[in-house]
Amino acid sequence: MFNNSIGVQVPDILLPREGVSMEKWAVVACDQFTSQPEYWEEAERIVGDAPSTLRLMLPEMYLEKPGEAERIAAINATMDRYMAEGTLESKGQGFVFVRRTVDGKTRSGLIVALDLEQYDYSRGSETLIRASEGTIVERIPPRLRIRKDAALELPHILVLIDDPERTVIEPLAEAANAETKLYDFDLMLGGGHIEGYMVNDAGRIEGALRALEALADPARFAAQYGEGKAPMLFAMGDGNHSFATAKANWEALKQTLTPAEQENHPARFALVELENIHDEGIIFEPIHRVLFNLDSEKALRWLLERLAADNGACKMNRFATKEECEASLKVAATCGGHLLPFVSEQGYGYLKVNAPVAQLEVGTLQNALDAMLKAFPEATIDYIHGADVVYELGAKPGNLGFLLPPMAKSAFFPTVVFDGALPRKTFSMGEANEKRYYLECRKIK
Numbered sequence: 001m002f003n004n005s006i007g008v009q010v011p012d013i014l015l016p017r018e019g020v021s022m023e024k025w026a027v028v029a030c031d032q033f034t035s036q037p038e039y040w041e042e043a044e045r046i047v048g049d050a051p052s053t054l055r056l057m058l059p060e061m062y063l064e065k066p067g068e069a070e071r072i073a074a075i076n077a078t079m080d081r082y083m084a085e086g087t088l089e090s091k092g093q094g095f096v097f098v099r100r101t102v103d104g105k106t107r108s109g110l111i112v113a114l115d116l117e118q119y120d121y122s123r124g125s126e127t128l129i130r131a132s133e134g135t136i137v138e139r140i141p142p143r144l145r146i147r148k149d150a151a152l153e154l155p156h157i158l159v160l161i162d163d164p165e166r167t168v169i170e171p172l173a174e175a176a177n178a179e180t181k182l183y184d185f186d187l188m189l190g191g192g193h194i195e196g197y198m199v200n201d202a203g204r205i206e207g208a209l210r211a212l213e214a215l216a217d218p219a220r221f222a223a224q225y226g227e228g229k230a231p232m233l234f235a236m237g238d239g240n241h242s243f244a245t246a247k248a249n250w251e252a253l254k255q256t257l258t259p260a261e262q263e264n265h266p267a268r269f270a271l272v273e274l275e276n277i278h279d280e281g282i283i284f285e286p287i288h289r290v291l292f293n294l295d296s297e298k299a300l301r302w303l304l305e306r307l308a309a310d311n312g313a314c315k316m317n318r319f320a321t322k323e324e325c326e327a328s329l330k331v332a333a334t335c336g337g338h339l340l341p342f343v344s345e346q347g348y349g350y351l352k353v354n355a356p357v358a359q360l361e362v363g364t365l366q367n368a369l370d371a372m373l374k375a376f377p378e379a380t381i382d383y384i385h386g387a388d389v390v391y392e393l394g395a396k397p398g399n400l401g402f403l404l405p406p407m408a409k410s411a412f413f414p415t416v417v418f419d420g421a422l423p424r425k426t427f428s429m430g431e432a433n434e435k436r437y438y439l440e441c442r443k444i445k
Contacts, residue, residue, distance in 0.1 A: 285431050
């Protein structure tokens, strides 16, 4: 049923039974607010003893920390209990049409399952599903420890399609009515409002699948991107490493299965939310950097020399106030090159790279930071959504914050098609509170 050539499975959706507080059930993606423990403490206070996805995931601030094994064991036990006690119940086979409104922006999505056999995160991959940033294989094992014995998966993965004519997701808004509504509520801690509607009508499902197949048609793809490029239908928007972890888990598991068992094993697929890059509600936000546990002045001098060595020339400009720095940046932006604003305990400034080797500012900065973290082994880095958090954290003693510009949405698909994965943490689909909240579940055992 619902055969297709694009690696899409129509999943069996699990959601909480009637009476469970959805406001307490839904929790933001685990990889957010990693340097703000107070966020997760407040989430704990809100949830209390109520059923919640907070009990089914591990905030990454606890990853590879003391007590990790006990937390993972508790997650697996809670998954089993929620299913045994009926906290989670099947809503049947179908897609879920999602409408999310946050900070004045509304975007639509479609919950589907994607075939991990159609995905390869290796650099230069030409699979139908592709990574949009370089996959750091060292990040997979700790995440794999969480997934390998889990009975359920909960998606925070957002996958983008390039559908300018709006043929896949948008037509399903017609099915979003009172009869098909699954949930409609406010998300905790500034997450906005979310609605979900079941799409189980065979005609609508077939329509979405045929529209996706049309987007992947080789002739159409060649007309858009030129001859010689294998079609790319799905590109990771958020959750690159979560999807890569699902792939690693499947590659290990399938070694224990017969070919027949591999065909439809639930772990062969991963639950995701598809979104159309042309949706006006999708905004690409920059992902900033904050370094911890270092001498910021010494680090800046090191970076100045490294950027000059890598790119030919680099100059540092310093200012007493943020306003002075921003005014200078506006003038410098008209002169070309890459501008890398920073904040430290000593004040504000920016590094100006006149002839950058990399195409994007994030590539120029990240290449230097990767080298610096090896030269300053005691230092750590975090990837931050929101300039206000960078200014707050970067100004603290022993820290150094860098701000980056947003990437144009129009550059996303062409860059991934022609150049492969973007530099690590190039962009974010919204700020931290706009990320996907865990809601739907699916059995993977």
